[in-house]
Amino acid sequence: MSAMLSVRDVRKTYQGGGDALKGVSLEIAEGEILALLGPNGAGKTTLISIICGLSTMTGGSVTVGGHDVIRDFRAARRLIGLVPQEIALEPFERVQNTVRLSRGLFGLPAKDGKIEEILRRLSLWDKRDEPIRSLSGGMKRRVLIAKALAHEPRVLFLDEPTAGVDVELRKDMWDIVRDLQAQGVTIILTTHYIEEAEAIADRIGVINKGEILLVEKTAALMKQMGRKRLILELTDPVDTIPDALSHWSLEHGDAPNELVFTYDGHAERTGINRLFADLKTAGLGLRDLTTRQSSLEEIFVGLVHKEGAA
Amino acid sequence: MNWHAIRAIYLFEMARTFRTIWQSIVSPVLSTSLYFVVFGTAIGSRIDEVEGVSYGAFIVPGLIMLSAITQSISNGSFGIYFPKFVGTIYEVLSAPVNFIEIVIGYVGAAATKALMIGVIILITANFFVDIRIEHPLAMIAFLLLTCLSFALFGFIIGIWAKNFEQLQLVPLLIVTPLVFLGGSFYSISMLPPAWQTVTLFNPVVYLVSGFRWSFFGVADVALGWSLLAILAFTCLCLTAIWWIFRTGWRIKT
Numbered sequence: 001m002s003a004m005l006s007v008r009d010v011r012k013t014y015q016g017g018g019d020a021l022k023g024v025s026l027e028i029a030e031g032e033i034l035a036l037l038g039p040n041g042a043g044k045t046t047l048i049s050i051i052c053g054l055s056t057m058t059g060g061s062v063t064v065g066g067h068d069v070i071r072d073f074r075a076a077r078r079l080i081g082l083v084p085q086e087i088a089l090e091p092f093e094r095v096q097n098t099v100r101l102s103r104g105l106f107g108l109p110a111k112d113g114k115i116e117e118i119l120r121r122l123s124l125w126d127k128r129d130e131p132i133r134s135l136s137g138g139m140k141r142r143v144l145i146a147k148a149l150a151h152e153p154r155v156l157f158l159d160e161p162t163a164g165v166d167v168e169l170r171k172d173m174w175d176i177v178r179d180l181q182a183q184g185v186t187i188i189l190t191t192h193y194i195e196e197a198e199a200i201a202d203r204i205g206v207i208n209k210g211e212i213l214l215v216e217k218t219a220a221l222m223k224q225m226g227r228k229r230l231i232l233e234l235t236d237p238v239d240t241i242p243d244a245l246s247h248w249s250l251e252h253g254d255a256p257n258e259l260v261f262t263y264d265g266h267a268e269r270t271g272i273n274r275l276f277a278d279l280k281t282a283g284l285g286l287r288d289l290t291t292r293q294s295s296l297e298e299i300f301v302g303l304v305h306k307e308g309a310a
Numbered sequence: 311m312n313w314h315a316i317r318a319i320y321l322f323e324m325a326r327t328f329r330t331i332w333q334s335i336v337s338p339v340l341s342t343s344l345y346f347v348v349f350g351t352a353i354g355s356r357i358d359e360v361e362g363v364s365y366g367a368f369i370v371p372g373l374i375m376l377s378a379i380t381q382s383i384s385n386g387s388f389g390i391y392f393p394k395f396v397g398t399i400y401e402v403l404s405a406p407v408n409f410i411e412i413v414i415g416y417v418g419a420a421a422t423k424a425l426m427i428g429v430i431i432l433i434t435a436n437f438f439v440d441i442r443i444e445h446p447l448a449m450i451a452f453l454l455l456t457c458l459s460f461a462l463f464g465f466i467i468g469i470w471a472k473n474f475e476q477l478q479l480v481p482l483l484i485v486t487p488l489v490f491l492g493g494s495f496y497s498i499s500m501l502p503p504a505w506q507t508v509t510l511f512n513p514v515v516y517l518v519s520g521f522r523w524s525f526f527g528v529a530d531v532a533l534g535w536s537l538l539a540i541l542a543f544t545c546l547c548l549t550a551i552w553w554i555f556r557t558g559w560r561i562k563t
Contacts, residue, residue: 049563052400052403052404053404054562054563055563074312075406077404077405078406080404082404088396088397088400089396090392090396091396092326092329093322093325097322097325100318101318101319101322103318104315104321105319105401105406105407106314106315106405106406107312107315109314147401
């Protein structure tokens with residue numbers, strides 16, 4: 001499959017110095033979903049801004065559907081839809097009008113039933129004549145999505161789409177993303193939540209300090225990275241870890257009665273059964289259990305260390 | 311050309327005008343009436359005629375120019391500043407439109423609104439004084455060019471401004487004095503010779519003079535200079551906007 005989006009050695013240096021992007025290269029196939037993960041300030045939004053024309057690049061090139069985003073900007077941009085990170089909407093404008101503006105801006109006639117179709121799909125049709133300031137935060141985000149889809153883009157950028165979004169909208173959003181993928185739309189999303197990336201993306205790219213650290217198939221990456229933490233809440237506080245548990249390399253948790261066990265969540269045998277047996281041997285009683293997927297930050301620390309060591 | 315985009319921006323901006331229709335129409339009608347009460351009736355009754363025209367009628371072109379210029383600037387600057395302020399500018403910048411299309415949409419709408427207000431003032435003025443228009447086509451052309459050029463100027467201010475204070479700065483501190491001292495309410499021949507010379511450096515003098523000529527056939531400066539001044543100002547603004555979009559100054563990071 002040919003690349004729908006091709007980013008070649010894109011660099012961005014700000015005037016005051018400081019490299020936001022240090023030669024990023026990326027190829028994304030048509031109909032693929034790529035999740036870009038990275039901490040704040042990693043360069044995710046800068047990269048998206050450059051592709052969409054909001055920011056100028058210092059070096060490199062980008063093509064969308066084979067069209068250079070600078071030389072052939074009209075053809076390239078017609079293919080792109082962007083849902084920005086911040087809720088940017090005119091408060092006094094009405095829902096339908098703002099979506100109509102979006103469709104018009106991308107060179108399509110406003111009154112051909114498409115807007116109704118999009119608004120219905122995002123459960124916004126009943127709100128079409130409401131001023132935007134009267135909508136809830138979740139509804140505003142739906143309007144942003146409606147605007148991005150107004151011109152039926154072939155490549156959709158979702159910049160932190162689920163930040164501060166309720167469960168229902170989150171679910172709707174992923175349904176829409178899957179629908180779009182089924183129609184062959186290429187999707188690039190950025191997120192802080194690894195679970196989200198895992199659930200939806202075909203591939204995951206990790207970006208840090210303006211560099212792509214790796215781009216890998218989601219399943220492969222999760223296998224490689226999926227550390228989990230089991231937090232054991234005990235009936236009584238433990239000052240020192242009993243000898244019977246010394247080989248488990250447990251750590252103290254936040255509370256005095258908490259112990260933390262870190263393990264590979266994708267492993268065939270996690271050892272949890274044996275750990276429980278040893279806990280019983282050591283005479284420790286359990287009150288509660290929680291598990292936590294290693295956070296993105298922890299994965300980063302792991303990745304960056306690995307990069308440094310290699 | 312992306313005509314759909316031009317149309318979309320234009321209609322979107324005009325919708326903003328019509329949402330605030332009362333403010334848009336009532337306030338210029340009210341302020342014009344006040345000018346007539348103060349300048350036309352209270353003060354004007356003590357001034358006979360200026361260059362063969364009753365003082366009340368004499369100030370009409372100046373009043374229209376005053377509103378057309380300030381409205382063009384405020385609409386032009388607000389139209390582009392507000393999307394910058396709320397962040398919706400991202401959509402325009404990521405759309406398949408070039409700067410000419412963006413400018414036609416935004417500036418066209420700003421100029422249209424100013425033009426509408428100019429016409430409303432002309433109609434209002436008719437209730438107070440008898441107005442004759444000797445050169446109606448030239449009158450329309452002057453008004454149109456003024457609205458367009460100052461809406462362009464406003465657009466530049468809107469891009470330059472980083473906050474609402476800056477947005478008001480240029481109109482309040484530069485444009486309003488220039489307009490008031492530009493012969494809106496008097497003929498520059500009424501000034502002492504030295505001030506007449508100083509006044510000639512005020513670009514607004516040329517606009518008001520030319521516009522007044524289209525009404526009464528009398529002008530402070532030669533008509534050719536008026537035309538040249540407004541065309542030069544338009545070209546200057548267009549060049550500045552071309553440069554802004556070429557470099558992405560204050561709009562792209």
